[in-house]
Amino acid sequence: DAGVIQSPRHEVTEMGQEVTLRCKPISGHNSLFWYRQTMMRGLELLIYFNNNVPIDDSGMPEDRFSAKMPNASFSTLKIQPSEPRDSAVYFCASSLGSWRGAGELFFGEGSRLTVL
Amino acid sequence: AQSVAQPEDQVKVAEGNPLTVKCTYSVSGNPYLFWYVQYPNRGLQFLLKYITGDNLVKGSYGFEAEFNKSQTSFHLKKPSALVSDSALYFCAVRAVTQAGKSTFGDGTTLTVKP
Numbered sequence: 001d002a003g004v005i006q007s008p009r010h011e012v013t014e015m016g017q018e019v020t021l022r023c024k025p026i027s028g029h030n031s032l033f034w035y036r037q038t039m040m041r042g043l044e045l046l047i048y049f050n051n052n053v054p055i056d057d058s059g060m061p062e063d064r065f066s067a068k069m070p071n072a073s074f075s076t077l078k079i080q081p082s083e084p085r086d087s088a089v090y091f092c093a094s095s096l097g098s099w100r101g102a103g104e105l106f107f108g109e110g111s112r113l114t115v116l
Numbered sequence: 117a118q119s120v121a122q123p124e125d126q127v128k129v130a131e132g133n134p135l136t137v138k139c140t141y142s143v144s145g146n147p148y149l150f151w152y153v154q155y156p157n158r159g160l161q162f163l164l165k166y167i168t169g170d171n172l173v174k175g176s177y178g179f180e181a182e183f184n185k186s187q188t189s190f191h192l193k194k195p196s197a198l199v200s201d202s203a204l205y206f207c208a209v210r211a212v213t214q215a216g217k218s219t220f221g222d223g224t225t226l227t228v229k230p
Contacts, residue, residue: 004159031216043206043220055216091159102148102167102210105218107159 002026004108006092012114018080021111023092024073031095033105034067034077038088049075082115089113118143120209122221129197130229137192137224139207143214149190150208150218151181160206166190177201197228 005024013019025032033048047057052069060067064083069075079086089112093105119142129135141147148167152160164175171183181192190207207221 033216042222045217045219048216050216093160102165102212104150104162104165105152105160106162107152109157109159 004092004094004106006090006108006111008111009109010112010114012116013082014116015083016081017115018078019082019086019113019115021077021090021092021113023075023077023108025075025092025094026096026106027073029094029096029106030072031097031103032069032075033093033095034075035091035093035107036088037091037110043091046077079113082113084115087113087115118147118209118211118214118217118219120207120219120221122205122207122224124224125222126225126227128227128229131199132196135192135194135197135201135226135228137205137207137226139190139192139221140188141190141207141209142188143209143211146212148210148212148218149181149183150210151175151179151190151192152206152208152220154204154206154223163192163205197226199228199230202226202228 007022031050034046036044046059047067049069067077089110091110093107095103097103121140150165151163154160164173166173166183174180204223206223208218210218
């Protein structure tokens with residue numbers, strides 16, 4: 001059974017460029033989460049969706065960040081323009097059941113972003 | 117606001133010895149509690165969770181955790197550590213009323229020496 005699939009696994013870009021990270025959740029999971037991991041700040045929840053609808057984006061750092069979920073099997077996290085402080089590992093996770101439930105998170109392998 | 121504290125950045129044990137990774141939490145109301153493990157350059161993997169009921173929860177790979185409401189703790193334990201258990205461990209909490217928002221601790225690096 002395929003897990004959460006993220007692409008690209010590694011991205012190196014220059015400051016000011018647009019970055020798009022992609023995620024395919026586990027089939028049948030109806031909650032999707034984007035996290036960012038850094039040494040300084042640990043794991044931060046950026047945004048989460050339930051049934052393709054954004055529920056809470058209060059963790060998105062600023063307007064340069066945007067996320068979409070056009071259908072149940074695909075989500076994107078976009079950074080435009082990118083800055084060096086955006087360098088981090090970005091994780092997508094999905095969960096079965098209601099976002100109000102106690103379902104555990106299934107994480108992808110992450111996308112390591114380096115902004116020069 | 118909800119929060120998680122993992123008071124030890126690092127835990128080192130010898131193979132075959134019992135291990136404990138500590139976690140305390142703060143939430144309003146009842147919690148859902150989780151443990152995840154992360155190996156280098158990998159995503160987090162779910163180990164176990166507490167929802168309600170029995171305070172002792174058993175999970176994957178021989179791990180277990182004990183929910184202690186009075187001490188607001190959820191320590192991860194294993195009776196006999198393996199070298200392959202060496203990894204980064206995260207405790208996470210979500211208040212039952214804070215749907216969707218899990219808060220993660222800073223992580224504890226477990227090293228099991230042969």
